[in-house]
Amino acid sequence: MAYATVAEYEQYGDGSIPAEELPAALERASDQIDALTYNRIAAGGIIGLTSFQQLKVIKAVCQQADFFHTYGDYLNFPLSGYSAGSVSLSFKSVEGAGGVQTTEAVSSLLAATGLTSRRLS
Numbered sequence: 001m002a003y004a005t006v007a008e009y010e011q012y013g014d015g016s017i018p019a020e021e022l023p024a025a026l027e028r029a030s031d032q033i034d035a036l037t038y039n040r041i042a043a044g045g046i047i048g049l050t051s052f053q054q055l056k057v058i059k060a061v062c063q064q065a066d067f068f069h070t071y072g073d074y075l076n077f078p079l080s081g082y083s084a085g086s087v088s089l090s091f092k093s094v095e096g097a098g099g100v101q102t103t104e105a106v107s108s109l110l111a112a113t114g115l116t117s118r119r120l121s
Contacts, residue, residue: 001027001030002023002026002027002029002030002061003030003061004057004061004062005026006023006026008058009022009062009065012058012063013063013065014066016069017065017069021069022065025065025068025069026062026065028065028068029061029062029064029065029068030061032064032068032102033057033060033061033064033110035100036100036102036107036110036116037057037110037113037115038115038116038118041115049113053115056109056110056113057110057113057115060106060109060110063103063105063106063109064103064106067102067103067106
């Protein structure tokens, strides 16, 4: 089950994901957030989090869904950069737990929840 609803995406996402793709995108992003948080949310459900943590997770799911929708084709690409003469292009993303690639904004949202710490609770 996705940690963010379509209504929450409309509030916190950038709106780039077509409506017919949105439920699957939010589900995939929630799975990626689970990996980034060491499955701590999956263990107790989002309802087991504080309201502060829930809001940060919802925002992170929406932003992760946007990031993957926009750059998903490039995330699994075997090259991390490209050079031709004096022109150089590289793709910058943050790699979190489980090898999930995300943005610094998503990492910051999740870090504020305390769920990304490697320490055991």
